Amino acid sequence: MCHSLEEVKRLFERFDGSVALVINHSGGKDSTRMLGFVRERLPEATTLAVMADTGFEHQRPISATDFARDRCAEFGVPLTVVRNSRRNYLEMVEQRGMFPSAQYRQCTSDLKRGPIEKYIRTLPYRLIFNCMGIRSEESPPRAKLHPLSLNSSLTTQTRIVYNWFPIFEESLADVLTWHWDHCIPLHPVYVPKFHKDGTTGGYLRRLSCRLCIFSTDSDLLAIRQHDPEAFLSVSALEQKIGFTMRSTGSLIQIVDEANSVIEAQSTQVCLPF
Ligand code: SF4
Numbered sequence: 001m002c003h004s005l006e007e008v009k010r011l012f013e014r015f016d017g018s019v020a021l022v023i024n025h026s027g028g029k030d031s032t033r034m035l036g037f038v039r040e041r042l043p044e045a046t047t048l049a050v051m052a053d054t055g056f057e058h059q060r061p062i063s064a065t066d067f068a069r070d071r072c073a074e075f076g077v078p079l080t081v082v083r084n085s086r087r088n089y090l091e092m093v094e095q096r097g098m099f100p101s102a103q104y105r106q107c108t109s110d111l112k113r114g115p116i117e118k119y120i121r122t123l124p125y126r127l128i129f130n131c132m133g134i135r136s137e138e139s140p141p142r143a144k145l146h147p148l149s150l151n152s153s154l155t156t157q158t159r160i161v162y163n164w165f166p167i168f169e170e171s172l173a174d175v176l177t178w179h180w181d182h183c184i185p186l187h188p189v190y191v192p193k194f195h196k197d198g199t200t201g202g203y204l205r206r207l208s209c210r211l212c213i214f215s216t217d218s219d220l221l222a223i224r225q226h227d228p229e230a231f232l233s234v235s236a237l238e239q240k241i242g243f244t245m246r247s248t249g250s251l252i253q254i255v256d257e258a259n260s261v262i263e264a265q266s267t268q269v270c271l272p273f
Contacts, residue, residue: 004148005041008164011127012045015160018126023049024116025072025079027057027064028207029186029194030133030167032071033175036182037166038131039075049079050119052112055088056209056230058189064207067187074184082115089209093237099245100213107213120154120161127160134165137172202226213245217258224255 012019021038025031038047049072057064065081072079084092089107093099100107120128130151136143147168154161167175179186180196192201203222208214210230211223224231235251244250249257 004164004168005166007148008042008129008162011162012042015127018124019128020046020048020123020125021129021131021164022116022120022123023047023072023077024130024132025049025051025068026133026207027051027068027071027187028133029175029179029190030135031068032184032186033170033178034131034133034167035072035075035077036178036184039077041166046125047075047077048123049077050116051079051081052115053081053083054107054111054209055083056090056211058187058207058210061188064187071184080119082119084111084115090233090237094241097241098243102213105213107209117154126158127162128154129162129164130154131164131166133167135170135172135175136168137170211251217254220251220255221258224251 021042023031023035023038025035035047035049038045049068051065051068053065069079069081087095087110089111092107092110096106116130120130134142134145136145136147145165145168147165149163151161151163176194178184183196186194186201187207188200189202189204189207191203191205192198194205195201203226204219206212206214210227211220211234215223220231231251234245238244238250246254248254
């Protein structure tokens with residue numbers, strides 16, 4: 001059960017009409033599940049979707065943008081794609097001479113949050129719910145967040161904006177089961193076990209930038225194999241700016257070390273006693 005939903009409904013009644021839900025859509029599983037959730041629970045609400053294109057989104061076999069647009073269309077919701085007009089992800093890294101980090105996520109603030117907030121400021125509603133597909137299960141810091149909170153930087157004398165996480169209490173299994181039960185497709189880049197038949201699919205557990213600062217070692221191995229263009233772009237950028245995405249070494253070093261570990265483990269398994 002979503003406890004914040006009751007509070008959202010109360011706020012809807014107070015503002016009587018001039019209210020909109022803005023779905024932050026990435027093309028990913030949580031965004032689509034969130035869209036389905038609000039259309040089911042608040043079917044009368046004005047619902048809009050917005051996607052921030054960082055310029056480093058997945059393009060094959062279908063772009064994340066087109067995939068998001070198709071999912072939104074299935075729920076009768078228009079999608080607006082926004083971008084930072086001055087630079088994309090790779091340009092931002094090159095201009096700064098360094099990669100973003102977990103502490104300084106300039107990619108999120110410049111390429112996602114900023115363009116989305118600019119879009120929200122153009123909307124003519126007195127009450128807006130800025131909806132994000134964040135789930136508490138994803139990490140301990142996320143679990144500490146509150147699913148409904150005032151967005152003070154977007155709130156003015158004539159407009160109140162709340163950040164709302166409609167599927168905050170849902171698990172990964174809930175999200176996948178909903179997709180399977182409703183025959184809602186997942187982007188093909190997701191690993192096969194996320195897909196209903198388990199036989200098709202790609203190589204990642206998250207739909208993010210093609211190579212994200214939060215990519216794990218195994219993600220990096222998979223990206224080098226399945227999306228070598230993205231891997232080489234970031235790797236070449238590391239060499240060009242003399243700064244690595246990870247403090248522990250270059251992407252190539254990390255992937256080579258991970259491969260060595262895998263090879264050593266497979267040798268141990270094969271060794272006769
Ligand atoms: S997906 Fe990763 S690299 Fe891209 S903007 Fe978000 S945190 Fe930054």
